[in-house]
Amino acid sequence: MKKDRYIYPAVFDYADDGISIFFPDLPGCFSCADTDEEAIYMAKEALGLHLYGMEEDGDDVPVPTTINKINLESHQVVVLVEVLMPIVREAVENFSVKKTLSIPQWLNKLAIDNNINFSQVLQSALKEHLGIRERH
Structure with a gap:
């Protein structure tokens, strides 16, 4: 217990x-x-x-x-x-873990040009995909 x-x-x-x-x-x-x-x-x-x-x-x-x-x-x-x-x-x-992933170069360049925070986008997408509304 x-x-x-x-x-x-x-x-x-x-x-x-x-x-x-x-x-x-x-x-x-x-x-x-x-x-x-x-x-x-x-x-x-x-x-x-x-x-x-x-x-x-x-x-x-x-x-x-x-x-x-x-x-x-x-x-x-x-x-x-x-x-x-x-x-x-x-x-x-809540300790952050580093993940290595691969995306097409054209998508990486476009995201960088638009000041995208990759970690934030990945976290949001994972939460949405898993149906998580709040932090677990």
Whole structure:
């Protein structure tokens, strides 16, 4: 079941070359940073994208471990990271993807001469073709 808000513990692992970030409950969810501020930002981004992928794949999202159950080394700290999934979902779903297409040269020239925005025209045509009235 999709939730709108998740809070997971992240482990910030400090080393001479920066901060490594991992989530004990989410294997494969990693990031890194140079500063604490950047680490928090990167942790939120990694967590949001990882959970989004799990939701899309239909994976069970595990219950977060409580902070007092996480074993740390001397150069590690636990940071609680919160993500608001409606924001993540909207950002991912509205991310523009580049498409390569082919049109006749004469049509390309005519469109350029008329200052046509190819992306806008393609989006409008696809929405019309699919019967979409509003953004999905």
